[in-house]
Amino acid sequence: MANVNTEGRNWTKEFGLGTEPLNIDIYTSEEQYEKEIDMIFRHCWLNVGREDDMPNKGDYVVHDIPILNTSILLTRDADGEINAFHNMCSHRGNKVCQENVGNSKFHLCEFHGWAFDGKGMLRDIPDEKNFFNLDKSKLNLKTVSVDLWEGFIFINMEENPKETLEEYLGEVVPLLKGYPFDRYTPIFGYEGEVNCNWKISVDSQQEAYHAAYLHRRTLNGALGGKENPYIHCLDYKNLGRHRMLSMPAGDEPPRKPIDTLAAENTVSIRSYSEGQDFSEWPTGVNPSRSDNWAADIYVIFPNFWIALFNGMYQTHNFWPMGQVDKMYQRITMRATEPEKPSQLWARQYSRCMSRDVWLEDFSTLEATAEVAKSGAFTEVNLQDQEVLCRHFHQVVSDYINGEYK
Amino acid sequence: MNNLPNKFEGLSKFVAEWALDTEQARFDKRTSGKVEEIKFFYDAIIQQMPDIMAYLKDKEVEPSEQEDKNLLNMAMSCVEVSRIFEVWNQLDVRSDYLDPKRMTCLGYEGAKKLDRVK
Numbered sequence: 001m002a003n004v005n006t007e008g009r010n011w012t013k014e015f016g017l018g019t020e021p022l023n024i025d026i027y028t029s030e031e032q033y034e035k036e037i038d039m040i041f042r043h044c045w046l047n048v049g050r051e052d053d054m055p056n057k058g059d060y061v062v063h064d065i066p067i068l069n070t071s072i073l074l075t076r077d078a079d080g081e082i083n084a085f086h087n088m089c090s091h092r093g094n095k096v097c098q099e100n101v102g103n104s105k106f107h108l109c110e111f112h113g114w115a116f117d118g119k120g121m122l123r124d125i126p127d128e129k130n131f132f133n134l135d136k137s138k139l140n141l142k143t144v145s146v147d148l149w150e151g152f153i154f155i156n157m158e159e160n161p162k163e164t165l166e167e168y169l170g171e172v173v174p175l176l177k178g179y180p181f182d183r184y185t186p187i188f189g190y191e192g193e194v195n196c197n198w199k200i201s202v203d204s205q206q207e208a209y210h211a212a213y214l215h216r217r218t219l220n221g222a223l224g225g226k227e228n229p230y231i232h233c234l235d236y237k238n239l240g241r242h243r244m245l246s247m248p249a250g251d252e253p254p255r256k257p258i259d260t261l262a263a264e265n266t267v268s269i270r271s272y273s274e275g276q277d278f279s280e281w282p283t284g285v286n287p288s289r290s291d292n293w294a295a296d297i298y299v300i301f302p303n304f305w306i307a308l309f310n311g312m313y314q315t316h317n318f319w320p321m322g323q324v325d326k327m328y329q330r331i332t333m334r335a336t337e338p339e340k341p342s343q344l345w346a347r348q349y350s351r352c353m354s355r356d357v358w359l360e361d362f363s364t365l366e367a368t369a370e371v372a373k374s375g376a377f378t379e380v381n382l383q384d385q386e387v388l389c390r391h392f393h394q395v396v397s398d399y400i401n402g403e404y405k
Numbered sequence: 406m407n408n409l410p411n412k413f414e415g416l417s418k419f420v421a422e423w424a425l426d427t428e429q430a431r432f433d434k435r436t437s438g439k440v441e442e443i444k445f446f447y448d449a450i451i452q453q454m455p456d457i458m459a460y461l462k463d464k465e466v467e468p469s470e471q472e473d474k475n476l477l478n479m480a481m482s483c484v485e486v487s488r489i490f491e492v493w494n495q496l497d498v499r500s501d502y503l504d505p506k507r508m509t510c511l512g513y514e515g516a517k518k519l520d521r522v523k
Contacts, residue, residue: 188428188510188511189510189511190508190509190510190511191508191509191511192507192508192509193507194503194507217492217493217498218488218492218498220492256487256491256492257451257454257487257491258451258454258483258484258487258491259491261454261455261458262484264458265458332511338466339466340461340462340463340464340466341461341462341464341465341466341467341468341473341477342458342459342461342462343466344466344477345458345461345477345480345481345484348428348481348484349484351428352484352485352488356488356498359498359499359503359505360498360499362503362508363499363503365503366503
């Protein structure tokens with residue numbers, strides 16, 4: 001059975017997009033980059049991890065976000081609620097939290113010992129009586145707009161965001177309602193700085209065309225297979241500013257000894273959906289209800305990416321780093337909690353497989369960025385299966401031109 | 406000294422080098438090694454992997470006995486090096502990839518808590 005029945009569709013047309021090449025400026029223009037920070041990152045809801053990064057009361061996590069000129073302190077307060085603050089003491093502006101992660105009932109500024117609790121309330125000022133007419137009620141930690149969706153934490157730099165997080169996510173919310181995000185626990189993460197425009201990396205993660213060649217060894221027929229050698233996707237969805245694709249599994253991908261053993265011990269990144277009953281699954285997971293489904297990728301505008309597999313999911317955050325050609329990427333992976341060492345071992349297989357796929361992806365980023373700067377390479381031609389890249393650049397363009405509706 | 410469960414004592418000579426307890430350590434061991442030396446370990450352990458998995462199925466997820474921990478960590482190393490012989494025919498996924506040392510592994514080595522490993 002052919003595993004994809006979408007031949008003859010023209011996704012680019014269905015998305016309402018043109019077919020002309022894209023100007024290389026999308027990756028190199030400093031003017032565009034500045035506008036992206038001002039008109040996108042300062043206004044959109046941005047993912048900063050997940051509730052399970054800070055499972056216990058008193059847990060905190062700090063995210064330094066250079067493009068927003070701030071450091072964000074996330075806390076889980078004494079009532080178990082998640083809060084977001086500018087990580088700055090209301091006395092002289094020193095960073096309240098110097099550690100990236102930790103657990104503390106109070107946050108004491110190292111400078112003069114001002115103490116704040118997990119709700120950001122100013123609780124103690126040493127030698128308070130020597131201050132002049134302090135209004136303590138105005139000296140709590142400065143809050144940042146924060147909201148949660150399916151356990152993912154999002155912040156918004158607007159004091160009163162024009163849209164709630166749910167409104168912002170739009171169609172993504174009903175499509176993924178019911179996916180067991182909270183059942184899966186962290187198994188792996190990877191992060192680092194890469195010398196490329198942030199959108200070069202986003203683009204490398206929103207099409208399956210490259211997997212047929214770049215990942216030919218690592219994935220070795222796991223996607224697409226003989227009947228679908230160029231990995232034409234099962235589905236694409238235009239979700240306003242967001243977008244998704246659905247990837248086909250290979251028909252009979254070759255399995256080597258370790259692949260086989262891993263598949264026997266737990267669901268793995270190369271588990272396949274054949275014979276699975278999808279009737280209870282969220283409508284946005286394997287939306288075409290294919291027997292040959294491998295994974296879905298949701299790209300949440302502007303810089304958050306989720307890949308949903310059977311029994312596990314992965315996330316990427318792509319952060320511009322203050323220069324047009326510098327970015328920071330953070331990758332995490334979560335799966336069913338293992339009950340036996342043999343399952344722990346099989347998870348290790350998924351970790352290695354994923355890491356190696358990412359290293360292959362990373363191999364292209366800096367080279368692409370260097371060529372983009374050369375001036376010799378002027379435009380990017382995208383085919384129909386790269387429709388999500390085209391959609392992404394259209395949304396970015398609409399935002400920075402004030403035309404996004 | 407028996408540093409592995411009795412059934413697997415034939416693999417004992419590999420424990421010191423390959424029973425590594427973090428992803429980063431296993432990765433570093435592979436990428437700084439030589440294919441021929443790694444093959445010696447891979448050839449020895451791969452035949453026993455189904456038995457090792459069967460044995461580990463009956464244990465606690467974080468084994469309390471040092472012999473079991475060593476066995477699990479060697480099995481983890483087997484995954485790490487298996488790609489060389491089963492997929493790439495070379496030491497690394499690609500020769501031109503981004504130097505992995507530029508990335509930080511956020512290890513969740515079996516535990517739920519995020520633990521930064523440098």
